[in-house]
Amino acid sequence: MNQFTLAIGFGLVTSAILALGAVGFTLQFGVSNIFNLAYGDVMTVSAFTAYLADSSGTGIWLAMLVGAATGAVVSVAMSTLIFAPFLRRGTSRFTMVMVSLALAVIVQNAIQAVAGAGFRSFPESQGTSLHLLGMILTPFQLVIIGVAAASMLLLHLLLRYTRVGKALRATAADPELARSSGIATERVTAAAWAISGALCGLGGVTLALNLASFDFTFGNQFLLIVVAAAVFGSVGQPYGAMVGAVVIGMASELAAIWTPALKQVVAFVILALILLIRPAGLWRKSFVQVDLAAR
Amino acid sequence: MRAFIVGLKPGLAVLAAAAFAASGCASSSSQNSGSGSGTMNIGVIYPFTGANADQGAIGMAGCLTGAAEVNAAGGVLGRKFVCKPFDTKGDPADATTAANQMMASASPVMVIGASDDAVTTAPIVTAAHVPNFATIGDPHFDHQANPYFYRITPSDALQGVALGYWAASHYSHPAAVFTSDLGAQTSVPPLRTEMTKLAHKLAADVTLAPGQSSYRTEISKIIAAKPDALVTEMDPQSAATFLSEYLQLAGHLPIILGTQRTSNSDWIAAVLGAIGQADYVKYIKSITPYVPPASPSHTVYAHWLLKQGAVKQPSQYLQHPYAIADYDAINITALAMVEAHSTAPAAYNKFIVKVTAASPGAVQVHSYAEGLRALKAGKTIEYVGAGGPLAFNQYHSAERAFSFDAFQAANKSMNPVTVIPGSALNG
Numbered sequence: 263m264n265q266f267t268l269a270i271g272f273g274l275v276t277s278a279i280l281a282l283g284a285v286g287f288t289l290q291f292g293v294s295n296i297f298n299l300a301y302g303d304v305m306t307v308s309a310f311t312a313y314l315a316d317s318s319g320t321g322i323w324l325a326m327l328v329g330a331a332t333g334a335v336v337s338v339a340m341s342t343l344i345f346a347p348f349l350r351r352g353t354s355r356f357t358m359v360m361v362s363l364a365l366a367v368i369v370q371n372a373i374q375a376v377a378g379a380g381f382r383s384f385p386e387s388q389g390t391s392l393h394l395l396g397m398i399l400t401p402f403q404l405v406i407i408g409v410a411a412a413s414m415l416l417l418h419l420l421l422r423y424t425r426v427g428k429a430l431r432a433t434a435a436d437p438e439l440a441r442s443s444g445i446a447t448e449r450v451t452a453a454a455w456a457i458s459g460a461l462c463g464l465g466g467v468t469l470a471l472n473l474a475s476f477d478f479t480f481g482n483q484f485l486l487i488v489v490a491a492a493v494f495g496s497v498g499q500p501y502g503a504m505v506g507a508v509v510i511g512m513a514s515e516l517a518a519i520w521t522p523a524l525k526q527v528v529a530f531v532i533l534a535l536i537l538l539i540r541p542a543g544l545w546r547k548s549f550v551q552v553d554l555a556a557r
Numbered sequence: 558m559r560a561f562i563v564g565l566k567p568g569l570a571v572l573a574a575a576a577f578a579a580s581g582c583a584s585s586s587s588q589n590s591g592s593g594s595g596t597m598n599i600g601v602i603y604p605f606t607g608a609n610a611d612q613g614a615i616g617m618a619g620c621l622t623g624a625a626e627v628n629a630a631g632g633v634l635g636r637k638f639v640c641k642p643f644d645t646k647g648d649p650a651d652a653t654t655a656a657n658q659m660m661a662s663a664s665p666v667m668v669i670g671a672s673d674d675a676v677t678t679a680p681i682v683t684a685a686h687v688p689n690f691a692t693i694g695d696p697h698f699d700h701q702a703n704p705y706f707y708r709i710t711p712s713d714a715l716q717g718v719a720l721g722y723w724a725a726s727h728y729s730h731p732a733a734v735f736t737s738d739l740g741a742q743t744s745v746p747p748l749r750t751e752m753t754k755l756a757h758k759l760a761a762d763v764t765l766a767p768g769q770s771s772y773r774t775e776i777s778k779i780i781a782a783k784p785d786a787l788v789t790e791m792d793p794q795s796a797a798t799f800l801s802e803y804l805q806l807a808g809h810l811p812i813i814l815g816t817q818r819t820s821n822s823d824w825i826a827a828v829l830g831a832i833g834q835a836d837y838v839k840y841i842k843s844i845t846p847y848v849p850p851a852s853p854s855h856t857v858y859a860h861w862l863l864k865q866g867a868v869k870q871p872s873q874y875l876q877h878p879y880a881i882a883d884y885d886a887i888n889i890t891a892l893a894m895v896e897a898h899s900t901a902p903a904a905y906n907k908f909i910v911k912v913t914a915a916s917p918g919a920v921q922v923h924s925y926a927e928g929l930r931a932l933k934a935g936k937t938i939e940y941v942g943a944g945g946p947l948a949f950n951q952y953h954s955a956e957r958a959f960s961f962d963a964f965q966a967a968n969k970s971m972n973p974v975t976v977i978p979g980s981a982l983n984g
Contacts, residue, residue, distance in 0.1 A: 265777060272773035279770060371606070379610045381793060381823065383830025391805050398777075400805050472770055474831035475797035477823075479608055483768050483794075518774035523737045523764040525774075 269515045271397025277511030278410035279468050284491035284503040286461030292434045292498035293454035299362040302485030303369035305466030308333040312467040313382050322386050326467050333463020334456040341455040373478040381475040406468045494533050496543030596639045600665035604647035611823035616670050618874040619883025625865035627891045630926040645674040656681040667890045669883045673740040687902045690886035695743050700952050708954040709882040711846050713743035718982050719844045719959040721751025724788050732761035732784035741790040760784040772799045786812040793827035801831040810840040819843040820971040822873050843971050846878040847960040848944050854923035858943035885942030892928045913947045915939050
């Protein structure tokens with residue numbers, strides 16, 4: 263087995279999971295300007311509801327949809343019931359980060375109170391490993407890659423070719439101007455939270471599937487690397503987050519060939535170097551500008 | 558955290574305070590001076606939330622069992638024990654807060670725990686001259702000189718030797734796979750030394766970053782080394798991911814030789830769900846501090862564990878060496894208090910070693926009630942715990958034998974199969 267080719271294959275899986283999480287995170291930030299540290303715990307809630315659905319016999323596909331729907335509903339609820347009242351009072355951006363941190367602790371402890379501290383595993387088997395182009399992947403991992411790719415494509419189509427996408431871009435670029443142009447920015451922001459929450463939920467379910475066992479802390483544990491991928495691609499830029507997910511995912515798997523204990527450190531060193539050269543992240547143009555340039 | 562809450566706007570402060578309370582940090586307001594009438598608090602300081610929350614449940618199982626036994630015998634000098642949990646969350650910063658809060662709000666007469674967090678909690682506890690019975694394996698405590706600190710489980714240095722001895726004796730190509738956290742890493746140097754001493758080589762020696770979403774690249778390298786056993790210590794999450802991916806890539810597992818962490822219920826639940834019961838029974842083994850399955854002391858322990866009524870699924874702790882060590886610590890403390898005729902920590906601390914030491918004319922006792930009767934009769938006692946004799950060395954470490962354990966599906970726990978003789982580990 264060629265270690266390099268194998269690592270590329272494994273990196274694809276890691277990148278796919280990261281992309282779902284990072285794009286959702288960055289989309290949320292792009293429209294709302296909230297650096298939401300409770301995001302990882304929404305991943306956890308989504309994974310638990312998907313697990314409940316799957317355990318009750320829905321099958322993994324429907325369970326994924328349940329996870330995505332949970333992420334969307336919880337995210338919109340957070341935005342409407344928690345973040346919006348603070349924003350209306352003119353709470354500063356830094357304080358909003360603290361609000362999200364407090365919310366993360368509450369959500370995590372709520373999950374523990376309801377579901378307990380024990381580990382859960384999805385009942386589905388990962389299946390027999392498949393050998394493809396020198397890579398080894400299970401059918402489940404192919405599903406994860408497929409779900410991520412389809413989600414990214416759908417998001418791209420939504421942002422570029424639909425009225426909701428245009429409204430999202432307009433709101434992200436200048437909320438005041440968008441509002442004065444007749445766009446219902448509150449509804450658009452809610453839509454952004456719902457879409458990003460759905461991606462967050464899907465990210466949570468695919469991550470839980472990949473981990474084999476998960477508990478009430480797992481989403482929070484992976485928040486750092488999700489944020490890293492988003493920052494790498496410039497926070498607020500969905501396309502940048504996609505690139506960031508691929509780079510961080512691949513870098514950590516390739517680093518594991520030589521230094522397994524430091525695989526994440528290597529990814530973060532690359533992130534630091536990129537930020538030194540390009541302080542705003544890799545993706546200089548906003549997704550609004552990219553779209554305008556394409557016309 | 559509290560200072561942070563004070564500085565926030567009212568609405569935010571409510572939110573943050575709710576988070577703080579929900580995280581289990583709310584303190585008990587009971588006061589206990591450690592002397593006089595009333596109850597006496599035992600501080601149980603472990604992670605009760607987070608990835609190592611299992612440690613808290615284990616500590617409370619031991620404490621509640623010991624307290625039930627002592628209280629049923631009339632308490633100590635007329636006073637009864639109460640177990641008070643304090644949550645370190647497995648984080649040094651939170652552990653410091655929890656330890657300070659425990660000492661300020663509960664005024665414990667003794668403290669059980671912590672494990673890895675003892676590096677930060679033990680100095681706070683012992684500075685107040687309160688005896689601290691910790692389960693930390695870190696070899697840095699092997700030669701500690703603090704008179705109020707006691708280690709009631711073996712050093713990781715000895716754990717590493719036991720792992721190396723068993724691996725070298727039973728497998729031709731064992732590999733070492735440990736996560737990079739301190740709790741796991743302390744066993745690695747003695748493992749390597751023991752392997753070298755026994756003229757054995759590790760097929761692979763890999764350190765993993767804990768809590769990753771995937772270990773496939775690392776696993777493919779390990780598989781290439783063709784190990785017939787993996788000597789390992791990992792947290793439950795990492796172990797579940799690692800072992801399920803190993804199974805996917807190799808089609809089977811080598812023998813997995815774990816440590817005490819492998820015997821914890823959270824580890825078993827995580828890995829059992831990831832690889833299935835058939836493979837778990839076939840491949841998962843561990844080397845743990847040995848607990849005699851049948852002894853007069855263990856019979857008493859089992860009786861009170863199953864009777865006290867406050868521990869969830871108590872049978873899972875019947876053979877658990879750490880729950881048993883915490884239980885033994887309470888009996889030792891109670892007997893030391895009786896011997897000292899005082900419940901004041903500074904007074905009874907001098908008698909802790911005495912009530913456990915084998916000495917000419919000392920009567921072996923196997924429970925608090927038995928020890929109490931012997932002390933009242935004016936006899937010198939040697940408390941032999943449910944985990945076996947607990948003779949503390951000059952550094953206050955209680956060394957124990959180890960056993961090779963296998964999983965029993967019936968009670969979903971690891972159980973001793975073979976005892977590793979102390980001579981093998983010392984010689």
